[in-house]
Amino acid sequence: MSLDTPQTETRREQLTAHEALQRLEHERTSRLTQLRAIEETRPDAEEQVMSTQKDTIRRVLAEVEAAVARVGKAATASAATAPSRSACRVDTEGKLTDAPLTPQQVRDRAIGYAVLAAMTVALLGAAAYAYAHHRLERHNLAGWDAAWARTAPRWTASR
Structure with missing residues (x-):
């Protein structure tokens, strides 16, 4: 049996x-x-x-x-009753997630990230230029001070 x-x-x-x-x-x-x-x-x-x-x-x-x-809370239509089914999206861990991005949202985000990357490259370039300019100016001033230290005794009268 x-x-x-x-x-x-x-x-x-x-x-x-x-x-x-x-x-x-x-x-x-x-x-x-x-x-x-x-x-x-x-x-x-x-x-x-x-x-x-x-x-x-x-x-x-x-x-x-x-x-x-697998039970979770999700916003559903107001006419939904307790045992009724509703479509929900979950991630790989089983947690509720939002709907996938539309093609327009993907395009907008890609453009936003591209603009952000271009601005970052420009800002990093400007920062590198300012740093190099400052270091070269300090180097040149140090060189001029050394040259003046060698030349000054000849130009000043000794007393």
């Missing part, structure tokens, strides 16, 4: 939390019905049924936990 119902063997896709809870209740009631039927015919079969029932309940509870882990 097989204890698995067709629903438990064929339904393997991911469930919503609501569907998983309904399935758990269905599994529980069907196992209790089977247990009562077997108890009437063979009292010693209780352990076999309980073992199978525990395995099934563990599996269904794992599915319930997986479904509950």
